[in-house]
Amino acid sequence: MSLDAAMPRTTAPAILPGSGGLRGTLSDLFWRRPQLLLLLMLLPPVLWLGIVYIGSLFALLLQSFFSIDEFSGLINREFTLKTYGDLFQAANLDIILRTVTMAALVTVASAIIAFPIAYYAARYARGRWKALFYLGVMLPLWSSYLVKIYAWKLILAKEGILTWLLAKLHLLWLLDGWLSLPIVGGNSLSVSFTGTFIVFVYVWLPFMILPVQAALERVPGNLVEASSDLGASPGQTFRNVLFPLALPGIVAGSIFTFSLTLGDYIIPQIIGTSRLFIGQAVYSQQGTAGNIPLAAAFTVVPIVIMGFYLWGAKRMGAFDAL
Amino acid sequence: MRSDRGPSAPLRLKIAAACGLLFLHLPILLIFVYAFTTEEKSFVWPPPGLTTQWFAVTWNRPDVWEALSLSVRVAAISTAIALVLGTLCAAAVSQTRFFGRETISLLVILPIALPGIITGIALRSAFSLADIPFSFWTIVLGHATFCVVVVYNNAVARFRRTSGSMIEASMDLGADGFQTFRHVVLPNIATALLAGGMLAFALSFDEVIVTTFTAGQQQTVPIWMLEELIRPRQRPVTNVVAMVVVLVTLLPILLAYYLTRDGDQIAGSGK
Numbered sequence: 001m002s003l004d005a006a007m008p009r010t011t012a013p014a015i016l017p018g019s020g021g022l023r024g025t026l027s028d029l030f031w032r033r034p035q036l037l038l039l040l041m042l043l044p045p046v047l048w049l050g051i052v053y054i055g056s057l058f059a060l061l062l063q064s065f066f067s068i069d070e071f072s073g074l075i076n077r078e079f080t081l082k083t084y085g086d087l088f089q090a091a092n093l094d095i096i097l098r099t100v101t102m103a104a105l106v107t108v109a110s111a112i113i114a115f116p117i118a119y120y121a122a123r124y125a126r127g128r129w130k131a132l133f134y135l136g137v138m139l140p141l142w143s144s145y146l147v148k149i150y151a152w153k154l155i156l157a158k159e160g161i162l163t164w165l166l167a168k169l170h171l172l173w174l175l176d177g178w179l180s181l182p183i184v185g186g187n188s189l190s191v192s193f194t195g196t197f198i199v200f201v202y203v204w205l206p207f208m209i210l211p212v213q214a215a216l217e218r219v220p221g222n223l224v225e226a227s228s229d230l231g232a233s234p235g236q237t238f239r240n241v242l243f244p245l246a247l248p249g250i251v252a253g254s255i256f257t258f259s260l261t262l263g264d265y266i267i268p269q270i271i272g273t274s275r276l277f278i279g280q281a282v283y284s285q286q287g288t289a290g291n292i293p294l295a296a297a298f299t300v301v302p303i304v305i306m307g308f309y310l311w312g313a314k315r316m317g318a319f320d321a322l
Numbered sequence: 323m324r325s326d327r328g329p330s331a332p333l334r335l336k337i338a339a340a341c342g343l344l345f346l347h348l349p350i351l352l353i354f355v356y357a358f359t360t361e362e363k364s365f366v367w368p369p370p371g372l373t374t375q376w377f378a379v380t381w382n383r384p385d386v387w388e389a390l391s392l393s394v395r396v397a398a399i400s401t402a403i404a405l406v407l408g409t410l411c412a413a414a415v416s417q418t419r420f421f422g423r424e425t426i427s428l429l430v431i432l433p434i435a436l437p438g439i440i441t442g443i444a445l446r447s448a449f450s451l452a453d454i455p456f457s458f459w460t461i462v463l464g465h466a467t468f469c470v471v472v473v474y475n476n477a478v479a480r481f482r483r484t485s486g487s488m489i490e491a492s493m494d495l496g497a498d499g500f501q502t503f504r505h506v507v508l509p510n511i512a513t514a515l516l517a518g519g520m521l522a523f524a525l526s527f528d529e530v531i532v533t534t535f536t537a538g539q540q541q542t543v544p545i546w547m548l549e550e551l552i553r554p555r556q557r558p559v560t561n562v563v564a565m566v567v568v569l570v571t572l573l574p575i576l577l578a579y580y581l582t583r584d585g586d587q588i589a590g591s592g593k
Binding site for chain 2: 024027030044048050054117134142145146147148152157160161205259262264265292296302306
């Protein structure tokens with residue numbers, strides 16, 4: 001509470017007497033020593049997050065400096081950089097590169113799909129429509145993550161609705177052509193990178209829409225009008241006025257899309273190829289392989305990437321748009 | 323309300339926005355159709371026939387009920403912990419300025435800013451280093467950690483709107499700190515807390531990534547679903563459970579929306 005406000009306490013007798021007892025003493029103490037109240041308020045959350053969360057992160061980091069004995073499979077609790085050396089094997093670098101590329105593609109695609117929704121909601125939707133747009137984004141955002149993935153498994157399956165729809169439209173050749181391409185193709189969409197990509201975009205899209213909309217809400221409409229009054233085409237207005245002002249929002253949204261894609265292991269496991277992403281690598285290293293040090297070293301990669309990302313985002317003012 | 327309402331939106335923008343929203347909603351609607359399909363083995367579309375028999379089958383499955391009960395218990399306790407911690411943190415951060423204030427808000431946001439798998443494996447490795455066996459409480463520990471931020475976001479937004487002078491006025495009128503909290507602060511933040519609590523509940527109810535690392539043999543609803551997705555046993559039952567999960571998560575979100583609709587907004591968004 002704003003106990004630090006510079007107001008002297010007036011003890012006018014006309015006002016109720018102090019309640020006395022332990023409660024009164026405590027209340028008076030907190031009033032006289034606001035720092036103490038602050039400390040008491042902060043202590044539980046900081047202790048919880050500090051011990052449970054930061055403590056665990058530290059324990060994880062510590063383990064990445066251990067190594068695994070290749071013969072016995074036991075974890076050797078001595079400081080070594082060997083595990084980080086293993087991380088830079090070609091196969092592991094492949095996994096990291098694949099994940100980062102996917103995260104970048106997903107981020108760009110989400111930004112492109114999110115912008116019209118956010119712009120319409122921010123500038124044109126009013127009253128009932130505004131509420132509708134808001135719920136239209138919030139409901140998918142909060143719907144069950146696994147159910148959303150499951151829905152896409154139904155859609156992308158070979159016998160599913162997408163194939164049916166394309167067959168009705170006589171466009172099956174397009175799908176077959178796409179699936180026969182290397183890297184992005186596969187037996188069916190549900191076992192291809194294209195499928196993984198679509199599901200990632202779908203699942204993280206609301207995380208992009210909300211901050212972009214927040215940034216666009218702050219753009220006064222007359223700025224756009226002024227731009228067109230001065231002779232800019234809609235494209236020029238977008239490039240020179242809207243986009244720069246929406247950029248902090250896009251960056252804020254990209255924190256989510258990028259970070260969530262980097263760490264996800266369920267989507268590529270259910271819809272995708274057998275080639276691993278960072279999340280899957282972590283999961284299999286700690287689970288079946290029992291190589292917790294390497295799993296820990298793997299998780300350091302997204303932490304480092306996100307560290308740089310957040311640092312850059314902060315410099316661009318992205319946190320004001322959150 | 324702005325005075326600068328321009329002409330209506332260009333058609334291209336309307337179409338793009340509508341397509342975007344359809345893209346977000348059609349897949350979820352599809353779940354409702356599949357819950358009634360008679361097809362057992364594949365995901366064939368269109369469904370060969372419609373039936374409600376799978377609802378009865380699902381109703382009689384003990385494993386579904388066990389998972390549901392575990393999920394509800396975990397979510398309730400995590401939400402309670404998150405409500406206390408999140409409110410305390412929000413009150414401290416929004417009402418006063420102190421050294422390290424930015425660090426505290428970063429600390430709260432970190433569990434959702436970093437990928438869930440990191441939170442999960444960090445907790446798991448901490449449990450194994452400390453020889454803590456997996457139990458109900460290890461799940462709660464993980465869930466409460468990332469639920470704090472949802473409550474915190476809602477409470478901070480509301481505290482910002484609550485004027486500090488009300489608290490001073492209450493004190494001037496002779497209320498002690500506890501009375502002020504009970505009669506002035508709490509009524510002001512109650513709906514924000516309720517909304518935050520519901521969102522935290524929904525978040526915990528739905529969480530799977532951290533849970534796979536902190537749960538032992540116990541299955542929450544998402545873990546059960548994940549198991550079915552990887553090794554399908556009875557697809558129609560999964561369809562029905564998926565539909566029920568959509569409906570169950572819908573309610574807290576709508577309620578949270580109605581509680582906070584005038585003025586501030588629910589977590590994850592901002593104006």
